[in-house]
Amino acid sequence: MAQALAHADDATAAPPQQGGALDRLRIVGGQRLNGAVRVSGAKNAALKHMCAALLADGALRLTNVPTGLRDIASQTALLAHLGVRVDAQGADMTLRVNRLTSHTAPYDLVRKMRGSILVLGPLLARFGRARVSLPGGCAIGTRPVDLHLQALRALGANVLLENGYITATAPQKGLVGAKVVFPSASVGATENLLMAATLAKGETVIAGAAREPEIADLAACLAAMGAVIEGAGTSTIRVQGVPSLHGAMHRVMPDRIEAGTWMIAAAMAGGRVVLKDADTQHLAALTGLLAAAGVTPTPATGGDLVVEATGDRPQGVDIMTAPYPGFPTDLQAQFMALLARADGAALVTETIFENRFMHAPELVRMGADIRVQGNAAIVRGVPGLRGAPVMATDLRASVALVLAGLVARGTTEVHRIYHLERGYENIVEKLRALGAEVERVPGQFA
Numbered sequence: 001m002a003q004a005l006a007h008a009d010d011a012t013a014a015p016p017q018q019g020g021a022l023d024r025l026r027i028v029g030g031q032r033l034n035g036a037v038r039v040s041g042a043k044n045a046a047l048k049h050m051c052a053a054l055l056a057d058g059a060l061r062l063t064n065v066p067t068g069l070r071d072i073a074s075q076t077a078l079l080a081h082l083g084v085r086v087d088a089q090g091a092d093m094t095l096r097v098n099r100l101t102s103h104t105a106p107y108d109l110v111r112k113m114r115g116s117i118l119v120l121g122p123l124l125a126r127f128g129r130a131r132v133s134l135p136g137g138c139a140i141g142t143r144p145v146d147l148h149l150q151a152l153r154a155l156g157a158n159v160l161l162e163n164g165y166i167t168a169t170a171p172q173k174g175l176v177g178a179k180v181v182f183p184s185a186s187v188g189a190t191e192n193l194l195m196a197a198t199l200a201k202g203e204t205v206i207a208g209a210a211r212e213p214e215i216a217d218l219a220a221c222l223a224a225m226g227a228v229i230e231g232a233g234t235s236t237i238r239v240q241g242v243p244s245l246h247g248a249m250h251r252v253m254p255d256r257i258e259a260g261t262w263m264i265a266a267a268m269a270g271g272r273v274v275l276k277d278a279d280t281q282h283l284a285a286l287t288g289l290l291a292a293a294g295v296t297p298t299p300a301t302g303g304d305l306v307v308e309a310t311g312d313r314p315q316g317v318d319i320m321t322a323p324y325p326g327f328p329t330d331l332q333a334q335f336m337a338l339l340a341r342a343d344g345a346a347l348v349t350e351t352i353f354e355n356r357f358m359h360a361p362e363l364v365r366m367g368a369d370i371r372v373q374g375n376a377a378i379v380r381g382v383p384g385l386r387g388a389p390v391m392a393t394d395l396r397a398s399v400a401l402v403l404a405g406l407v408a409r410g411t412t413e414v415h416r417i418y419h420l421e422r423g424y425e426n427i428v429e430k431l432r433a434l435g436a437e438v439e440r441v442p443g444q445f446a
């Protein structure tokens, strides 16, 4: 159960209390997608950069922040609680710690999003202590954060788990650099350690580091603040600790998962979609698989990427998620939606998160033929999907249902779209601009 709920960016978030929480999306399928779409800044990078502001003596100015996202709002609320002044205007955000008002990241703010655990390293490194609620709703206590804790202990922190909270204190003279060997790659643990190491005394070597581009982007942001880091984006990162970090400016990298989602959408629906601000280098694994399925994205002038497709059934191709540079788990649900109406069968293997298949039964409600067994799913492509009322269960699952709705016959209603709003900025507007027939319908799910 704990594993099933351990989807990093998808959390077990309870529905937010404010109005609109239970709105749904109504999609009439069958429209082709045509036009240009600008990819927003990466949520999974911006969330970490925001935490890095805790390390700086001056203001950290971030640009290209997807400020419209619910997760960014949650992180803003958490940082404001700690005493960080956060000013956002459009996609610009300035964060400054004038005076830390709390060392505690409380349950109510943390449970909404797992990315909040990234305040742990910075608080500990700069202020000597941190108390952070264990993330996750009903999975509390079992949701793994062991690698984060192992890493901070290696730098000399005293770490206790009590009453659902992680309590960490640094030795009196501060954290001390060390060699940390991760037994398996964890994005969050690598990032927590990287941030903590910037202010630790001496050298920290992170072996077995995760290689996701968001880590390299975080390192670039930290370097702009005065940190000394080598090797971010590879499996060995070296950090030379410095006494303090200063304010800086950094542009958040484009969201590769959003870009990938648009690529899959275009491949499914047909038409011609131009992606603005997508970093194609980060999408090589997806591009290769899309080509095998019959749709080859092509680079265009000015760094744009064009996805042109007939909307005919794609070929079934097997996918297996893996740490970067492998196929991202955060695109598995979307690719499964594409495979649902492929010509042929395909095996989807999920190696990062067990049971990350909550979208499968919902796709089946739309006529898909999917059989899940353990960490694999066999998707036998059907000629067409049918619109149906479906339930979003997490962030990437919910967008997969939207994609299925775009190609289904008739009307699909995706309930609980607050999940979607955690990670897709202006998704309704973006879809409509491409010609999709989508509207947001207020109301309760009966």
Ligand code: UD1
Binding pocket: 006, 007, 008, 009, 010, 044, 045, 047, 114, 115, 144, 145, 146, 147, 148, 149, 184, 185, 186, 187, 188, 189, 210, 329, 330, 352, 353, 354
């Ligand atoms: C991040 C992303 C998430 C993405 C995931 C994998 C954010 C906010 N989220 O999540 O969208 O799906 O990377 O690319 O950036 N694990 C442990 N012990 C730990 C930490 C992790 O066993 O202490 C396990 C996890 O349960 C999982 C695997 O390691 O099976 C990878 O998780 P990790 O890379 O840490 O994911 P997150 O950083 O949480």
